[in-house]
Amino acid sequence: MPPAKAILIWLAVLAAMSLPLFIAATSPLLQWRQPIYIVAGLAGVVALILLFVQPLLVAGALPGLPAQRGRRLHRGFGVVLVGLVALHVAGLWITSPPDVIDALLLRSPTPFSLWGVLAMWGLFAAATLALLRHRLPRPLWRLGHSTLTLCVVLTTAIHALTIEGTMGAVSKALLCALALAASLWAVTQLKSWRHLRRKLR
Numbered sequence: 305m306p307p308a309k310a311i312l313i314w315l316a317v318l319a320a321m322s323l324p325l326f327i328a329a330t331s332p333l334l335q336w337r338q339p340i341y342i343v344a345g346l347a348g349v350v351a352l353i354l355l356f357v358q359p360l361l362v363a364g365a366l367p368g369l370p371a372q373r374g375r376r377l378h379r380g381f382g383v384v385l386v387g388l389v390a391l392h393v394a395g396l397w398i399t400s401p402p403d404v405i406d407a408l409l410l411r412s413p414t415p416f417s418l419w420g421v422l423a424m425w426g427l428f429a430a431a432t433l434a435l436l437r438h439r440l441p442r443p444l445w446r447l448g449h450s451t452l453t454l455c456v457v458l459t460t461a462i463h464a465l466t467i468e469g470t471m472g473a474v475s476k477a478l479l480c481a482l483a484l485a486a487s488l489w490a491v492t493q494l495k496s497w498r499h500l501r502r503k504l505r
Contacts, residue, residue: 328349331469349471
């Protein structure tokens with residue numbers, strides 16, 4: 305790949321990652337919030353950013369980053385992602401336990417809470433499946449993990465888009481679109497999906 309093209313790709317990826325976080329971190333809506341609420345909210349923003357980065361790493365889409373190293377980073381960031389979601393939920397629990405309880409029991413009156421809970425459990429399921437990757441047939445594992453992660457990205461995007469919070473509307477929509485596009489593109493590169501299509505023919 306030409307160096308100029310590689311630089312442009314990295315600049316675009318870094319901009320897509322940093323701009324939503326900067327907008328959220330400097331939002332005037334945080335002015336009167338408790339520190340734990342701010343940390344919890346920003347943890348959710350970083351988690352959404354990682355959902356955009358994860359498929360790029362596993363599919364080897366980032367120039368200059370060897371595929372093997374990208375997969376190692378993918379696994380490491382997966383652990384970080386689970387931790388960020390746990391921090392996000394724990395921080396919201398500390399600031400408003402009744403709201404989190406209602407959300408976890410799927411009785412919250414706010415639709416975005418339902419999508420957030422679905423995304424959380426989907427992520428935990430995908431992480432659990434990742435731990436079992438050596439115990440399952442590789443095509444089956446990839447199909448299951450890919451399906452779960454696609455569901456996580458979709459439900460997370462709906463969760464984020466239905467919240468009127470610190471993230472800018474335009475930057476949030478672009479980040480969600482990029483995360484969905486990157487995930488769909490990565491899934492099409494997996495051999496397990498091509499194997500499944502051959503089985504269905």
